[in-house]
Amino acid sequence: MIRYELLDLLKPTLTEELVVCNIGSPSQELHALDDQPSNFYMLGTMGLASSIGLGLAMATDKKVIAIDGDGSVLTNLGTLATIGNNPCDNFILLIVDNGSYGSTGDQPTYTGGRTSLAKVAEACGCENVVECSAEETPEALRAALDANRMTVIVSKCESGNVKCPVITMNPITIRERFMREVAR
Amino acid sequence: MAREIDRQIIGDLRDNGIDFVTSVPCKQLAGVIELVDQTDGILHVPCNKEDEGMGLCAGAYMGGMRPLIMMQNTALGVTLNSLATLIQFYQIPLPMLISYRGEVGEPVACQVEMALHTKALLAQFHIPTYHFHKAEDVAELPGILQHTQMCSKPTAILTDASFWGSAK
Numbered sequence: 309m310i311r312y313e314l315l316d317l318l319k320p321t322l323t324e325e326l327v328v329c330n331i332g333s334p335s336q337e338l339h340a341l342d343d344q345p346s347n348f349y350m351l352g353t354m355g356l357a358s359s360i361g362l363g364l365a366m367a368t369d370k371k372v373i374a375i376d377g378d379g380s381v382l383t384n385l386g387t388l389a390t391i392g393n394n395p396c397d398n399f400i401l402l403i404v405d406n407g408s409y410g411s412t413g414d415q416p417t418y419t420g421g422r423t424s425l426a427k428v429a430e431a432c433g434c435e436n437v438v439e440c441s442a443e444e445t446p447e448a449l450r451a452a453l454d455a456n457r458m459t460v461i462v463s464k465c466e467s468g469n470v471k472c473p474v475i476t477m478n479p480i481t482i483r484e485r486f487m488r489e490v491a492r
Numbered sequence: 493m494a495r496e497i498d499r500q501i502i503g504d505l506r507d508n509g510i511d512f513v514t515s516v517p518c519k520q521l522a523g524v525i526e527l528v529d530q531t532d533g534i535l536h537v538p539c540n541k542e543d544e545g546m547g548l549c550a551g552a553y554m555g556g557m558r559p560l561i562m563m564q565n566t567a568l569g570v571t572l573n574s575l576a577t578l579i580q581f582y583q584i585p586l587p588m589l590i591s592y593r594g595e596v597g598e599p600v601a602c603q604v605e606m607a608l609h610t611k612a613l614l615a616q617f618h619i620p621t622y623h624f625h626k627a628e629d630v631a632e633l634p635g636i637l638q639h640t641q642m643c644s645k646p647t648a649i650l651t652d653a654s655f656w657g658s659a660k
Contacts, residue, residue: 328551348554352577359539359547360554360578366535367512367555386540390548394537483582487554 309442310468311404312337315375317442321449325371326490328361330380332411333469334404338375340472345485349475355384358401362391365399368490371453372398378405378419385428388460392433395458402449403460408467426462434460442466497659498523500630501589502531505560508637510587511535512552514545515562518591520656525562542567546574546586553584558641564591565610565650566603575617575646583644587637590650592623597653614648621648627659 309317311334319342328348329335335349348364350357358381361374381387381403391401407420419425426439436459440448445463452459475482501524505513513528513536515521528536535557539545542563549559563571579586593600594607614621620643622636623629633649640647 350578352581353543353547353574356543356547356550356574356578359544360551363512363537363548363551363553363559364555365551366537366548367552367557384541384544384547386544387547390537390539390544479582483554483584487556490555 310466310470311406311410312341312470314404314442314445314463314465315341317446318449321446321453322373325373325453326364326368326486328357328364328372328374330357330376333472334375334377334410336472336475337470339475346489348486349477349482351475351479351482355380358387358391359384361401362387362394362396362399364490365396366394369398370490371400373400373402373449375402375404377410378403378407378425379409379417381425382417382419382423388429388432388434391458391460392429395435397456397458399458400449400452401460402445403462404465405462406465406467410467410469414467414469426460429460429462434458436460437462439464494523494527495660497627497630497656498527501633502527502534504633504637506531506533508634509558510560510637512537512549512557512559513562514539514548514559516540516542516545516564516567518564518593520591520593520651520653521562521589524589542571543574546571546579549586550578550582550584553586560587560589562589564593566593566606568610568613569606572613572617575619579646584646585640585644586646587640588646588648590648592650592652595652595654597657610650619646619648621650624649624651624655626655629655630659
C-alpha cells in the first residue's frame with residue numbers, strides 16, 4: 309500500500325482533528341483526497357511538520373495529528389527528542405515510512421536500510437511508539453486518539469506517489485482558515 | 493545567574509504577551525534563558541536546532557500563542573529557508589532575540605566570520621533588524637515586540653557583547 313492509499317483509508321478517521329501535513333506529495337495527495345479547513349498544508353520547509361504539530365498541540369487542547377515522512381523526520385531528527393521530552397497527550401505524530409523521498413523521485417532513505425525511526429523515537433523518550441503496516445494504521449490511529457496519550461506511529465508503506473495537482477491556495481488563506489478551525 | 497537586564501527583558505516579554513519561547517543557548521543569553529525557564533505565564537520549550545524552533549513557534553502561533561525564539565546569530569545559516577518559506581510565507585509574527593556574537597569584545601575569532609554576514613543576510617531577507625549596543629537600547633524592546641505583531645513578520649533583535657557588558 310502506498311501513501312495515497314493510506315491517506316484514503318484514513319479519511320474517516322481524520323474528521324475533528326487538526327492535521328499538519330508534510331511538504332510535497334503528502335500535502336498534495338491529502339489536499340486532493342480530502343481538503344478540509346482543519347488541514348494545514350506545508351508548501352515549503354522540509355522537516356518541520358512534526359515541530360509545527362508539537363508547537364500547535366502545546367497551544368491548544370484540540371487533538372493534533374502531524375502527518376510526516378521518514379525522509380522529513382530524518383532531516384529534523386532532533387524533533388523526536390523534543391517530542392519525547394515534552395509529552396503532549398493531544399499530539400500524534402504519524403510517520404508515513406515508505407523508505408523513500410517521495411516528492412523528489414523516490415530516492416531511498418536510510419529507513420529503508422538499517423535505520424528504525426521507531427527505535428530512535430523510543431530512545432528519544434517517546435513512551436508510546438507503534439510500528440505497524442499501512443493496513444493496520446487506521447486502527448492504530450483510532451486507538452491512539454481514544455487513548456488520549458501522545459503517540460508516535462510509524463506506518464510502514466510501500467514507496468510511490470499519485471500525481472496530484474500542486475496546491476495553489478494562498479498560504480495566508482491556508483493559515484487563516486486553519487486558525488479559525490483551531491479557535492472554533 | 494540572572495541579572496537586572498535579564499529580568500527587564502523577561503518583564504517586557506510578559507508585558508507584551510509573549511507566552512511561548514524556544515531557545516538554543518548562548519553564553520550571552522544564559523541569564524535570560526535561565527529566567528524564562530522559571531517564569532510563570534511563559535512556556536519555554538528548548539529546541540535542538542533553530543529551524544526546528546521556528547517550526548515550534550509557527551505551531552504555537554497557530555494555536556493562539558505569541559512566540560519568540562532566542563538564538564545566536566550563527567544560527568541564521570540554518571534558519572534562512574524556514575524564515576522564507578514558513579515564517580514569512582505564512583506571515584507569522586516572530587521576534588528573534590539574537591545573541592550577536594563576533595562583535596567588539598568577542599574572544600573567539602571564528603564567531604567574527606558569521607558576524608560579518610549577519611546584517612547583510614537579514615537585510616537580504618527583508619527582516620526588520622534592531623541592534624542593541626548600549627544598555628539603554630533595551631528600552632526599544634516593547635516597541636519592537638508590538639511592531640512585530642503589527643506587521644506579522646519575523647524581526648531580529650541583535651544584542652552584542654557591548655550591550656551585555658554595559659548592562660547591569
